[in-house]
Amino acid sequence: MKKSVYISNFLLILLAFSCGQNSSEKELIGNWREIENEYSTWHFYPDSLVFKLSGTTENKTDWKANKSQIEFEIETYDRNSVGKFVDTINKIKIDYQLSNKRDSLFGILKNNYGVHKFSMLKTENYIEYLNRKFGMEFTLPKNDSNELERVDPVYGMKIFMNLENDNVVAKTELSNSLNNLETDIKEFKNKLESYFGTYDLRTERFYLSVYADKQVPDSMITANLAVRIKSNFFLNNKYDAITIPRPPGDTLPINIYRIYESDENKNLEFRKAKKIKTIANTVYN
Template sequence: MLILLAFSCGQNSAEKELNGNWREIESEYSTWHFYPDSLILKFPGEWNEKTYWTANKSQIEFEYRIFGFDSLGKDINTINNVLINYQLSDNKDSLFGTIKNNWGIHKFGLLKTKNYIEYLKRKFGTEFTLPKDSTGKNLGRLSFSSLGGYKLHPIYGLKIFMGRNSKNEVIARTELSENLYNLEFDIKKFKDSIKPWDVPETGTNEMYLDERFHLRVFADESIPDSIITNKLKVTITQNNSELDKHYPEYLRGQKRDTLPIRIYRILKTKEEINPQNIKGKEIKTIANKVLW
């Protein structure tokens, strides 16, 4: 405690404002933990880095060592120098600016939140309290495995948020739109956005992507499953010319049936929820997708 106090007293006012837990706006799996004596970075693939940092009212600086191999198989052992030009929101809980590192200059944003659920509420502007339930399965795997990680891998789950407004009316949105009016378009857009992830494991055959796609619903505990089912009764269709690309010639031109889109309701757990340990239960659905 005395050591931490000494470090804290040595910080300037800008550094003290940054102390705490932050999560990247563009990547919910990337967290930044600013401490008086260190910065701990956690990125997808369970890559962690601890380093020393300094800051003033407009810039943050730090460096970390990069290990690995280049395209020719040679060892990489170099220092990545990072400079962030930033501005804080009036509440000191949002950070926006640019980050410059060995790979160039990029736009950058962080949200300072106590936990992952608070991060989702702020990012998507919906208030909800998850229902308590001892049942449910793990939906949060970040790596593929033989234990069911393929079909419930987070990258295949489009997030849906449902809460209530001041009139006690149900309000709902996707992670891509502020409502559900364009749900079919959002599903297609979401699936297109994750196709690059799909190629290393499954090749370019979209059949696997369609099989693994599902909806992850963060709904307030006051909203029954029946309302969720009713609001997500979309049917995703594609014209035969698109579907036929995945069939041999003698099967082309045939009418396709539909299969239900899987819907998982996210549940509250005893431990603090993170993308890696989300649990949910599958609920009844009348949403459909084309059977490949």
């Protein structure tokens, strides 16, 4: 009897929240992730908005919307004219438009600091987001064994693979195939350099993060990603007290990690993955 009362009360609360929203707000309810930056997430709830922009902490606030605009406020800390930090209210307005399916959003955000254009996808989970963003369907294999490692996704360039008529179809996060793999690797490493500086451990920590369908065996992954990179062990730079010439053939296989289905992979801070054997025969700088 008590259980029935609790369920009834819960349904009444949900109904109260639902009735208090207009049709435009109901369309926004759900999980959204920015297309330009997957680390920026927006979770619209009936009673609150929880969002996290790349490089910031999570914020929670009230919100309201109509068919073309979203409004909310957040507290920020700014310096005043004498350099002292003071509490301020950052009023945010987003002019937006939804796709016909109501699962893509195109917005222009205006706040105290300027204007920011962005777009988002509404998805149930991170893998669905990747499927839609990169236009490739895949189902990750399951593996809960101890051989899985925790890897930092920041240093991993994404590779997507699936099987069509027993042939591997693959692309990188930067290209629609593997034909430009060398260029994509250089571009990705340059991006890391812009984030962390030239003399970062970007080469040693860089790896290929493979999101392959469960039907794709490890052997097909390594056969399609047979690449090496130059080692940084003999790297000459202005900080070295002694410069050592790089010997010929001083290369390392690129680390390849296969991503598996895991509850931890819902957390963007780390991934659960298995390091697979590399068959490397091509050198990329």
